[in-house]
Amino acid sequence: MSIFLFTDFGASDIYIGQLKAVLLQQAREVPVIDLLHEAPAFSVQASAHLLAALAPQIPPGSVTLAVVDPGVGGTRGAVALNADGRWFAGPDNGLLSVLAARARVCAYWRIIWRPEQLSESFHGRDLFAPITAAIARGEFPAGKAASTTRLGVEFGGTDLGEIIYVDHYGNAFTGLRAQGLPRDTHIVVGGKWLDHARVFSEVSTGDVFWYENSLGLVEIAGNACNAAEKLGLKLGQQVGIGA
Amino acid sequence: MSIFLFTDFGASDIYIGQLKAVLLQQAREVPVIDLLHEAPAFSVQASAHLLAALAPQIPPGSVTLAVVDPGVGGTRGAVALNADGRWFAGPDNGLLSVLAARARVCAYWRIIWRPEQLSESFHGRDLFAPITAAIARGEFPAGKAASTTRLGVEFGGTDLGEIIYVDHYGNAFTGLRAQGLPRDTHIVVGGKWLDHARVFSEVSTGDVFWYENSLGLVEIAGNACNAAEKLGLKLGQQVGIGA
Amino acid sequence: MSIFLFTDFGASDIYIGQLKAVLLQQAREVPVIDLLHEAPAFSVQASAHLLAALAPQIPPGSVTLAVVDPGVGGTRGAVALNADGRWFAGPDNGLLSVLAARARVCAYWRIIWRPEQLSESFHGRDLFAPITAAIARGEFPAGKAASTTRLGVEFGGTDLGEIIYVDHYGNAFTGLRAQGLPRDTHIVVGGKWLDHARVFSEVSTGDVFWYENSLGLVEIAGNACNAAEKLGLKLGQQVGIGA
Numbered sequence: 001m002s003i004f005l006f007t008d009f010g011a012s013d014i015y016i017g018q019l020k021a022v023l024l025q026q027a028r029e030v031p032v033i034d035l036l037h038e039a040p041a042f043s044v045q046a047s048a049h050l051l052a053a054l055a056p057q058i059p060p061g062s063v064t065l066a067v068v069d070p071g072v073g074g075t076r077g078a079v080a081l082n083a084d085g086r087w088f089a090g091p092d093n094g095l096l097s098v099l100a101a102r103a104r105v106c107a108y109w110r111i112i113w114r115p116e117q118l119s120e121s122f123h124g125r126d127l128f129a130p131i132t133a134a135i136a137r138g139e140f141p142a143g144k145a146a147s148t149t150r151l152g153v154e155f156g157g158t159d160l161g162e163i164i165y166v167d168h169y170g171n172a173f174t175g176l177r178a179q180g181l182p183r184d185t186h187i188v189v190g191g192k193w194l195d196h197a198r199v200f201s202e203v204s205t206g207d208v209f210w211y212e213n214s215l216g217l218v219e220i221a222g223n224a225c226n227a228a229e230k231l232g233l234k235l236g237q238q239v240g241i242g243a
Numbered sequence: 244m245s246i247f248l249f250t251d252f253g254a255s256d257i258y259i260g261q262l263k264a265v266l267l268q269q270a271r272e273v274p275v276i277d278l279l280h281e282a283p284a285f286s287v288q289a290s291a292h293l294l295a296a297l298a299p300q301i302p303p304g305s306v307t308l309a310v311v312d313p314g315v316g317g318t319r320g321a322v323a324l325n326a327d328g329r330w331f332a333g334p335d336n337g338l339l340s341v342l343a344a345r346a347r348v349c350a351y352w353r354i355i356w357r358p359e360q361l362s363e364s365f366h367g368r369d370l371f372a373p374i375t376a377a378i379a380r381g382e383f384p385a386g387k388a389a390s391t392t393r394l395g396v397e398f399g400g401t402d403l404g405e406i407i408y409v410d411h412y413g414n415a416f417t418g419l420r421a422q423g424l425p426r427d428t429h430i431v432v433g434g435k436w437l438d439h440a441r442v443f444s445e446v447s448t449g450d451v452f453w454y455e456n457s458l459g460l461v462e463i464a465g466n467a468c469n470a471a472e473k474l475g476l477k478l479g480q481q482v483g484i485g486a
Numbered sequence: 487m488s489i490f491l492f493t494d495f496g497a498s499d500i501y502i503g504q505l506k507a508v509l510l511q512q513a514r515e516v517p518v519i520d521l522l523h524e525a526p527a528f529s530v531q532a533s534a535h536l537l538a539a540l541a542p543q544i545p546p547g548s549v550t551l552a553v554v555d556p557g558v559g560g561t562r563g564a565v566a567l568n569a570d571g572r573w574f575a576g577p578d579n580g581l582l583s584v585l586a587a588r589a590r591v592c593a594y595w596r597i598i599w600r601p602e603q604l605s606e607s608f609h610g611r612d613l614f615a616p617i618t619a620a621i622a623r624g625e626f627p628a629g630k631a632a633s634t635t636r637l638g639v640e641f642g643g644t645d646l647g648e649i650i651y652v653d654h655y656g657n658a659f660t661g662l663r664a665q666g667l668p669r670d671t672h673i674v675v676g677g678k679w680l681d682h683a684r685v686f687s688e689v690s691t692g693d694v695f696w697y698e699n700s701l702g703l704v705e706i707a708g709n710a711c712n713a714a715e716k717l718g719l720k721l722g723q724q725v726g727i728g729a
């Protein structure tokens with residue numbers, strides 16, 4: 001068993017350490033891996049597509065705490081699910097819905113347990129970390145959740161023609177899966193038509209292109225340059241498939 | 244036993260890995276958790292208030308290495324203390340003094356041990372990591388420290404009417420504890436009077452308000468916007484309680 | 487045994503979690519320490535000098551995965567080496583060559599093993615993590631590599647008169663080792679002649695100086711100010727030794 005974390009809490013910020021303190025106290029022997037803490041903060045749908053693309057990299061049998069939750073403290077529910085052998089726990093706001101829709105087999109639970117002390121703004125620490133620890137200990141659902149047949153918000157499993165993430169090199173991930181896409185396809189963003197390249201070193205320094213990245217997504221990248229700056233790319237910007 | 248780290252060494256920088264290499268060699272089986280490495284670098288007092296607010300989230304029985312130390316290499320001493328069952332080690336520059344003043348029971352030791360090789364600028368790695376490891380192994384004070392009755396610098400346990408931290412969402416933590424503060428109180432900063440809200444989703448997108456954050460502090464926050472940018476808030480800026 | 491990571495993959499980005507997922511699956515019991523994930527991305531030589539300066543901080547008997555690899559997917563080879571009892575694995579592009587040149591004893595292997603699925607752009611996850619795990623398990627070379635007598639790219643072991651890293655305080659590391667350098671030496675950068683100081687608190691607030699940092703390098707630093715901003719220092723900028 002192992003625990004993975006996927007959040008928008010910030011890798012350098014004050015939140016993840018507190019969350020890990022809870023996991024340490026409630027599932028001490030279980031390794032914890034930071035998958036990403038810079039998920040797009042106010043875009044649950046972009047985060048959902050990014051998490052779905054990452055899911056195959058997560059070992060089966062593990063549990064992932066996933067929180068991108070701008071509506072924390074409001075009326076959205078809390079959910080846990082098992083998709084093709086991988087557990088996930090998080091807000092029922094669509095974040096888990098893309099990977100669920102793409103799974104071959106998926107079982108859902110509505111989390112009904114609430115901690116004695118639940119802050120209004122940090123359910124990652126107070127609610128989802130204890131649930132994640134319970135799953136890691138094999139003590140779930142065990143009265144903490146009720147089986148259900150679907151999620152409260154469902155974005156569906158189809159591709160998203162948007163920029164969903166920009167990495168620290170300035171390469172822009174799209175919500176388009178590259179598999180099956182002919183290599184002479186053009187990717188269209190901000191009025192520009194981009195050619196395919198297999199790998200960075202195939203184009204000249206400073207050139208921008210698209211390629212299938214290591215998560216299987218269409219990525220807009222530059223060789224030794226910042227593609228997002230160069231093309232003025234922004235999170236949420238529309239991306240199309242040209243002829 | 245577990246080890247927590249609270250520093251201004253930078254979460255992405257070259258320092259924490261070296262410090263963890265020492266902990267690995269001297270306390271291999273003890274889990275290490277990064278609480279924060281972006282503590283306000285040149286403000287020991289703000290850091291002291293932030294650490295005091297975080298302390299209840301740290302499990303009793305653990306040891307926290309705490310270093311915000313602009314005077315490293317100068318004449319300040321080194322100290323370890325046990326506050327309500329939690330160990331802390333760090334520079335004797337006031338950093339540990341707020342949590343100590345708020346503890347019900349606190350015992351102090353002046354660290355007299357020095358390593359064979361002590362760099363002028365990285366006592367976190369050379370001095371405080373070995374002391375932290377010794378505490379984690381249960382081999383402290385054991386000739387490494389002398390009991391004492393007070394700290395060299397004491398900021399006291401009362402609230403600090405300043406911005407002590409700005410998180411990556413742009414929300415600004417104050418050194419004011421929210422408990423007992425009536426919800427119709429106004430928080431005054433930069434000439435603005437801010438209303439209370441229970442939670443982000445209670446106000447309109449782009450609105451700035453104050454609320455009790457998950458550490459129990461008065462926090463100036465915006466719903467889906469960067470409050471610090473919007474109001475031009477800076478670390479150390481004065482914050483008052485209005486009528 | 488322990489695993490150290492030195493890369494340019496970004497401490498906050500999406501890459502290290504995936505790499506750690508592989509290490510967890512293939513060397514579960516071995517602790518993993520992040521040494522640095524902000525190595526100079528497009529400067530292999532600067533990264534090589536930084537890694538060589540860090541190497542003595544890494545415990546003997548461990549293995550370090552080191553990847554700064556702008557040519558990934560091209561023709562460069564993959565290499566593992568044991569330098570004075572420390573293992574390293576990474577691209578054969580010079581990154582490991584400075585520490586190798588400075589080692590008393592060094593043995594080299596050309597990695598011939600390739601995974602079933604090798605992405606074009608993320609050999610850190612697909613190639614170097616499995617090799618690192620194999621070394622950690624004591625199952626290397628074992629048919630995965632061929633002994634060799636030298637590296638494909640060798641920068642040599644002499645000092646580099648350049649800025650090789652700027653930390654989050656704005657202090658600039660050079661590739662010059664400070665040992666043996668007289669303390670009345672001036673360091674010359676951008677036309678400025680800088681004096682030596684032993685430690686930050688020895689100079690006035692806002693003053694810039696050079697000192698021997700905790701890695702033994704000549705560092706250009708400021709007391710409670712950002713030296714790199716103040717002097718307009720950039721990665722790769724030339725640094726000289728004055729009279």
